[in-house]
Amino acid sequence: xxxxxxxxxxxxxxxxxxxxxxxxxxxxxxxxxxxxxxxxxxxxxxxxxxxxxxxxxxxxxxxxxxxxxxxxxxxxxxxxxxxxxxxxxxxxxxxxxxxxxxxxxxxxxxxxxxxxxxxxxxxxxxxxxxxxxxxxxxxxxxxxxx
Amino acid sequence: xxxxxxxxxxxxxxxxxxxxxxxxxxxxxxxxxxxxxxxxxxxxxxxxxxxxxxxxxxxxxxxxxxxxxxxxxxxxxxxxxxxxxxxxxxxxxxxxxxxxxxxxxxxxxxxxxxxxxxxxxxxxxxxxxxxxxxxxxxxxxxxxxx
Numbered sequence: 001x002x003x004x005x006x007x008x009x010x011x012x013x014x015x016x017x018x019x020x021x022x023x024x025x026x027x028x029x030x031x032x033x034x035x036x037x038x039x040x041x042x043x044x045x046x047x048x049x050x051x052x053x054x055x056x057x058x059x060x061x062x063x064x065x066x067x068x069x070x071x072x073x074x075x076x077x078x079x080x081x082x083x084x085x086x087x088x089x090x091x092x093x094x095x096x097x098x099x100x101x102x103x104x105x106x107x108x109x110x111x112x113x114x115x116x117x118x119x120x121x122x123x124x125x126x127x128x129x130x131x132x133x134x135x136x137x138x139x140x141x142x143x144x145x146x
Numbered sequence: 147x148x149x150x151x152x153x154x155x156x157x158x159x160x161x162x163x164x165x166x167x168x169x170x171x172x173x174x175x176x177x178x179x180x181x182x183x184x185x186x187x188x189x190x191x192x193x194x195x196x197x198x199x200x201x202x203x204x205x206x207x208x209x210x211x212x213x214x215x216x217x218x219x220x221x222x223x224x225x226x227x228x229x230x231x232x233x234x235x236x237x238x239x240x241x242x243x244x245x246x247x248x249x250x251x252x253x254x255x256x257x258x259x260x261x262x263x264x265x266x267x268x269x270x271x272x273x274x275x276x277x278x279x280x281x282x283x284x285x286x287x288x289x290x291x292x
Contacts, residue, residue: 085228130276
């Protein structure tokens with residue numbers, strides 16, 4: 001018999017897989033169901049934070065405008081669960097074809113997802129995604145491989 | 147009577163305050179006691195990740211070399227606890243005086259701290275800190291205020 005923790009971890013991995021699938025098929029409604037209404041998101045691009053699911057969804061809508069075809073690859077996903085709180089980290093990469101037909105292999109970002117189990121469903125209440133920053137050059141570092 | 151969750155949240159806030167205090171007094175040993183031995187850290191600067199507390203401490207040692215006097219300011223700290231797992235997010239800023247005497251007001255970063263209660267002590271097992279990245283210019287965005 002799987003323990004509750006094992007079952008919860010499986011559900012959280014499913015939720016993260018749903019992000020990848022929701023991006024691939026550009027399904028904003030499916031993505032929205034994975035976030036808490038009051039999610040606080042520290043995303044790759046400015047501003048410092050997106051507060052609330054509407055702001056987070058606007059961000060995904062921008063991605064879908066930018067890419068004609070898009071994929072979201074996840075590597076090294078690690079999940080930690082305790083009671084009704086969990087977190088996960090991984091590397092993730094958006095890649096695909098831009099609106100002008102240019103293919104882009106994208107860049108690897110570091111992803112942290114923080115969950116609460118709300119009414120029986122694991123929802124993202126906080127996340128952070130970023131590329132490293134080179135202080136000397138002032139540039140983001142986008143060519144690192146996990 | 148405070149609930150266990152309230153007590154745990156207070157302990158986690160104390161641990162995060164110890165980071166700020168450990169940085170201020172440049173106490174690497176005090177900082178080391180806040181991290182799990184197998185911490186996975188996605189830090190502001192490259193590489194993509196620091197694995198293990200020794201790598202994380204090397205990073206703090208670099209900060210202490212860079213700054214003659216240093217302060218770590220925390221804003222908007224939010225803590226979520228469940229059982230023996232917790233996470234927190236905030237904005238944080240390193241500022242101070244460089245080795246050459248130049249004062250720097252630093253930059254605000256987004257911070258996410260993920261904890262496990264190990265042998266009765268809340269330790270950071272994962273963290274992520276970053277500035278936003280401007281895709282068009284390729285630059286890190288370091289002038290935003292929380």
